[in-house]
Amino acid sequence: MPSELRRPERTFTIRQLCTEFKATPRALRFYEDKGLLTPARDGMNRVYSYKDRARLILILRGKRVGLSLQEIREILELYGEHDEAMTQNAHSLKKFREKIVDLEQQREDIEGAINELRAACERLEKHLAAKRPDLLPKAADYDQMLRARLDGHQELAGAK
Amino acid sequence: MPSELRRPERTFTIRQLCTEFKATPRALRFYEDKGLLTPARDGMNRVYSYKDRARLILILRGKRVGLSLQEIREILELYGEHDEAMTQNAHSLKKFREKIVDLEQQREDIEGAINELRAACERLEKHLAAKRPDLLPKAADYDQMLRARLDGHQELAGAK
DNA sequence: TATGCCCCTTACGTTAACGTCAACAGTCGC
DNA sequence: GCGACTGTTGACGTTAACGTAAGGGGCATA
Numbered sequence: 001m002p003s004e005l006r007r008p009e010r011t012f013t014i015r016q017l018c019t020e021f022k023a024t025p026r027a028l029r030f031y032e033d034k035g036l037l038t039p040a041r042d043g044m045n046r047v048y049s050y051k052d053r054a055r056l057i058l059i060l061r062g063k064r065v066g067l068s069l070q071e072i073r074e075i076l077e078l079y080g081e082h083d084e085a086m087t088q089n090a091h092s093l094k095k096f097r098e099k100i101v102d103l104e105q106q107r108e109d110i111e112g113a114i115n116e117l118r119a120a121c122e123r124l125e126k127h128l129a130a131k132r133p134d135l136l137p138k139a140a141d142y143d144q145m146l147r148a149r150l151d152g153h154q155e156l157a158g159a160k
Numbered sequence: 161m162p163s164e165l166r167r168p169e170r171t172f173t174i175r176q177l178c179t180e181f182k183a184t185p186r187a188l189r190f191y192e193d194k195g196l197l198t199p200a201r202d203g204m205n206r207v208y209s210y211k212d213r214a215r216l217i218l219i220l221r222g223k224r225v226g227l228s229l230q231e232i233r234e235i236l237e238l239y240g241e242h243d244e245a246m247t248q249n250a251h252s253l254k255k256f257r258e259k260i261v262d263l264e265q266q267r268e269d270i271e272g273a274i275n276e277l278r279a280a281c282e283r284l285e286k287h288l289a290a291k292r293p294d295l296l297p298k299a300a301d302y303d304q305m306l307r308a309r310l311d312g313h314q315e316l317a318g319a320k
Numbered sequence: 321t322a323t324g325c326c327c328c329t330t331a332c333g334t335t336a337a338c339g340t341c342a343a344c345a346g347t348c349g350c
Numbered sequence: 351g352c353g354a355c356t357g358t359t360g361a362c363g364t365t366a367a368c369g370t371a372a373g374g375g376g377c378a379t380a
Contacts (some may be wrong), residue, residue, distance in 0.1 A: 008378085013356085014356090014357075015356070015357085024338080024339080025356095025357085026338060026339065026340085027306075027337080027338065027339095027360095029359090030337070034337095041355095043345095043358095044345075044346080044357070044358050044359090045346085045348080045356085045357055045358075046357085046358090060278075061272060061273065062273065063267070063337095064226075064266055064269045065226075065269045065270045065273050066224075066225075066268060067273075068337095069336080069337075070336090075276075075277070076350095077279065078280050078283070078284065089222050089284055089287070089288065090288060090292070090342060092284065093281060093284045093285065093288065095273050096277050096280060096281050096284070097281060098275055099277060100277050100278065100281070102342075103270050103273055103274050103277070104274065105224070106225060106270060107267060107270050107271070107274075108223045108269070109221050109224045110225045110263050110266060110267045111267070112221060113225050113227075113263055114221065114223065114260055114263050114264065114267075116235075117235070117256050117259060117260050117263070118260065120235065120238050120256060121253060121256050121257060121260070123238070124238065124249055124252065124253045124256070125253065127248065127249070128250060128253065132250070135249075135250035136250070151311055173326085174327080175324090175326070175327090184368080185326095185327085186367095186368065186369065186370085187367080187368065187369095189328095189329095190367070190368060202374080203327095203328095203376090204327065204328050204329090204376090205326090205327055205328075205376095206327085206328090223367095227350085228366075228367095229366080229367075230366090302374080311352095
């Protein structure tokens with residue numbers, strides 16, 4: 001591949017990635033142990049590239065949707081373009097399709113769960129409003145919570 | 161509550177629920193240990209009511225969307241209408257709201273994951289079609305898999 | 321009455337995904 | 351030269367959610 005020398009080619013230390021994504025060094029090393037990441041080295045120290053960072057993003061998102069590290073690894077391996085054992089890939093294809101079906105089901109489950117939680121919240125709120133209105137959280141609190149949550153994720157946009 | 165004596169009032173054995181929902185007796189007893197289920201007893205034996213079954217459905221769905229048993233228990237407790245410690249409930253309300261935000265994020269994650277898996281599948285398929293078309297699964301297989309998956313869940317509809 | 325099936329409890333084992341701790345190395349500022 | 355900080359590699363500990371095995375009772379069927 002040409003044209004690899006220019007362009008920032010920025011790298012990251014383990015701590016940078018950790019603070020960016022609220023992970024721990026232990027976790028990143030663990031992912032490496034499991035073959036999900038393979039950062040370069042500068043002497044002893046790990047050096048993460050943009051590609052590594054992108055993989056990490058995928059890993060973390062995979063985790064959020066309930067994939068095991070094992071499953072995530074299989075997915076990531078598709079991004080390495082070695083076409084080694086083709087029958088292996090045929091197997092992967094099948095598993096991926098199954099996983100998609102799973103995820104679609106899960107999406108429905110989440111819809112349902114959200115709806116029930118909303119309903120539960122409403123009932124709780126009514127109940128509280130009637131008996132202990134003093135305990136009702138201020139709308140402002142909720143607002144701020146939401147913003148904090150978004151802050152945590154906004155840097156992710158535009159990645160990959 | 162009147163009118164409780166008529167109506168089938170059907171009950172279930174542990175194994176019936178297990179086969180219906182593809183769980184294990186161990187799991188159901190475990191949920192009971194953790195306070196998520198409290199079936200009646202006939203001598204030593206557990207007797208599950210419709211209500212228990214409904215709770216189990218919620219438990220399993222909660223699990224599928226990544227809730228911990230602890231979190232599920234908190235949700236289920238809302239369905240018991242004891243208004244004991246009100247401040248506790250105020251706390252619950254806050255946690256539920258957070259959970260909703262979580263789930264909304266998770267739903268987005270799942271969308272993304274589904275899209276990427278689809279893309280990966282397509283690439284894989286192309287790759288296979290070019291080099292080893294013999295390994296491509298028949299469309300019929302996929303179709304049957306889908307149907308099997310749906311069968312597993314259809315009895316759930318109309319429950320709760 | 322023996323065999324099988326389902327149920328029970330108790331208790332120890334297991335897996336995934338890290339946390340935590342010890343012991344040591346490189347480097348920066350003073 | 352010395353903390354302080356950040357990094358490293360083991361190695362053992364931990365939590366959740368069960369699995370599995372041991373030991374025993376209840377009821378039916380051959």
